[in-house]
Amino acid sequence: MKPDWLKVMVGKLPLPNDTLERCQLLEFADSHHVLGQVAAVWAPSVNGKTYDVLNNGLYRASFDHGMLRFEMGRIERAFIGSGIEPILLKGASYVAKGLKAGEGRRVSDIDILVSEEDLVEVERLLLAAGWAFDEATNNEYDQNYYRTYMHELPPLRHNLRRTVIDVHHRILPRTSRVGVNSAAFISGAIKLPGHNLKVLTEIDTFLHSAIHTFADGSLDTPARSFIELHYLFADIPVAEHQALLERAHIVGAEMPLAAALWGLKAYFSNEQAQDLLSDFKLGVNPIVCWAYMHKLENVSTAKLAKLLLYIRSHYLRMSLPRLTWHILTKSYKRLTQRPNLPLPPGFE
């Protein structure tokens, strides 16, 4: 990927006129799952084949959004009378709130956050309503691993619709080295008008995206994450930037915030992000930056970068002995089992 392609994808630079480069950009966007977001920006102002290709992205996104709205209703149905109001996270909340970050965005599974004391009841109600644990994780090791060390239940797939819910009870794994205050996020959540569901505030939404991108999980779709951060940051009025810093301090998200601001500066030349960063005490880990840049831009070193990010993400999640044991077990499992096959469009 060329570094300035992300600017093109959010409309800060025009689409390349060179046909081959335009092809490559669109193919990159598609394979990085942001074609729909590029389409949301460019489809209205282009025609011909460029429009046709972008239109494919719009179809997929609108399918995902339809699926998402339906599943929101199904989740509310499953929780009827329980008084539980799950908090929508990530893509689900962007679409539900009608944020720019949601326009044209793919949503493959639904992330919800519930308080830890509700967890048992939430699991019971979802299982009763037809969700079930995937075969992949329905084994003792994975179940124990998730429940003991992770911040979420193993993914639940609905046995009729094949849609997936990730039920989080914390923002980050129990074992995480980044001490994020999950309770602060949960108590700060606001009701989604017309639903028995909740969403995070603008500031928390941005912070959570930063945490998810930089402190949790290896970054599989860097382009999508950076575009997301770009839009979510733009949703926060400049007047509230100070509040953003303070909130980051309260919830313990300084490091991810710093990294996110670096990303916005590096890929979108965002001055406000730069100003905030310079006010910032905490620096950004150069290795992390290197890894992300190479994963995003440089195919030849991408593998190494991915490995770095993989190990790092687990390093962030757990202590070293546990990490070693986990990676050993996982690689053993990888050797002994075949990967599960991917699902077709819309059935993820």
Add this chain to the structure above:
Amino acid sequence: MGMTDFKPLGEYDRRAIIDALAAGTLEMPLGHFTARIKAQVNTLVDFLYDTYRDVPVKTELSDVTDISIHLRAPSILRKYIRTQVIPDPGFQVPAVPLPTSMAALAFEMGVNLVVALKCCRFVSCHAGVVANEKGAIFMCANSGGGKSTLVSVLMEDGYRLLSDEFGLLCMESASLAAYPRPVSLKNVSIDIVRQLSGKEWISPELSGTPKGKIAYRRARPDDINKAHLSAPAKLILFPSFNPIGGHYARRLSVSEAVMRLIPSSTNYHLLGEKAYLALTKMVAGAEVYEIAYRSTDESLTIVRDLAVKVGL
């Protein structure tokens, strides 16, 4: 730019095609789609020269394309196909690693998969479609139903080829779009069609493929030149080759037809209500039959009778 810049692939000299393939700038219109092809496989060049010789192509891109196909080697030993467009998060278009000698098969499979799974302008169903000026015959079957043989036979019976692998239903007009591609023939059907159409229309055979012996029946210049013409479905068939059973034609109700068509579609759910409306509209405008036959001749007789019955 535009069609004026296109000329039949067969009229280019080999060097130009090879360079364009290497640069990934070979542009090929396929009905309403265009494909960008990148490859470093000689056997593919041979195949294109033979089977796509009448298809107009450009060696430079005039615009972005719906389909982007890249044949490349994951290892020294094998070449396999990988489309550069991934239809869905985590969903990779599956492709069997095939020896270079089967690059043709890999290419055909790859193009079909992209059209089936990625292109959203049409409802795509597993179906072969032929048409005359009055309308189209839509033959819905998985591979093995003798669909391709039937398509080839009807091509000799005065119909033009719309598509072999996937029937493409336009959501606005509920009519069938042309997608004239080589008709893929398996095992015994190869000889049947070779005798019927003449050997000059049949590609060299690939043997030992996962599907057994395979050869392609080239689309005719007329099929290709009329690719912009859509046709309304007049006759919808669910054929099954049934050597040990009887032969019959059973009329299906609208609801049963829709029930059979939806599972045969690769993108019905993706397209939502527009697809439902188009599909039901197509069915309403046609007569639908489930047919079974014991031989190619028998299938032709049955289809001819039904075609007459619906005024084709």
Add this chain to the structure above:
Amino acid sequence: MRLDQLVVSLLNVRKSFSIAYDLKWIVLRGNMQNSNKQSELYKAHRRQLLRMGAAGMPMVLTLRASAAEALISQLQCVFVIPKKTKILVDDEGRAWVGTKKLGADGNNPKTKDIGSFKDKADYVFPAGSVPEDYRPDACAPNPCADDWLAKMEPAEIDSMFAHLTDNEGDYLAAEGFSGRSDDDDDDDDDDDGSHCVTNSHGHSVETDSNGHIVEDDSSGYASCGYKVYEVSNKTVKPGDFVSGSGSWNLSGDTGLYIALSLQYADSHGDAGGWPGISCIVSILNYLNP
């Protein structure tokens, strides 16, 4: 055929979704064809429908299966290899699959069982059928190591494959090859004595008039020329052997079974009694729609 067997083989056939629909279809529409809404016939059909509904058949049918989903679901099929099934492989990649007695020390077959196992094999695959990795080392060349299969009359080979035309699908297999009648059990009786096995020391051994091997060594197990793979009663999920890029990654004993299944599918499609063949074929259709 018992009903449960019928259903099993029904669900085993390639277009399982459409068949499943056909079954439900009966429930949804009864057998009624535009009969007059007041007629007794019409009411009778409705009552029949309600009885089947009360018996648990669905009153709502959702048409979710897109071809793409059907393709994926085909990859989830699972089958169990019949009890006692063993695969005997020679150094040229021939394979004999059967359930008859074949003693083994690890992968080394008991030399005196080899001849009879080959004679009574349910399926025979020609040279080159078995992937290199699964083949044993060749033994030192000796006079009787020539290809007895090649020397057989076509008719004899046909008779070996005769039972493939028992067109009973996986239901036959579900009974562990016992679908074979005894008369074809001794297909290739006229053993020409070319069943040769060499033991660990490379000494050749002859077969007696009954085609049973008389070997001249104490070890009793062939350490070259032949290998045996025990796949009895193993549960196979072929989809697990297909990588995300759609290629086959075959490993382990069941990997060999799948390799042979692919050979079988090439020549016979999903006809005949090869256990799990319809599952394999449905996956091939997924890989090459």
Add this chain to the structure above:
Amino acid sequence: MAAGPFSSETLWVADVANYTINPHDDVFLIFHKLSGDTHILNFLSAGILEVLKNNGAANFQTIAEWVWAFLDLTVEECPLDLVEKTILQLDDVALVLPQNG
């Protein structure tokens, strides 16, 4: 199965605003806009949607009585239990919803 908690007193409504239904013979094609799913209903499941559409929310017992009258059926022909099972099948695909949902 059901899509969530319910009781014999739960009041059910049909999601009328979100589906289009076309009868063919005694079979009904339904497209459900929210789920994007296409369903085939028979006269009983379709009849339940129809009475709910005409009469508004009701519990199992009341719906059954409406259905018996509407389809000219006796309780012997169409037991309450079957009506309940069918309503729950409709609940599974969100064609009917509990009212307070």
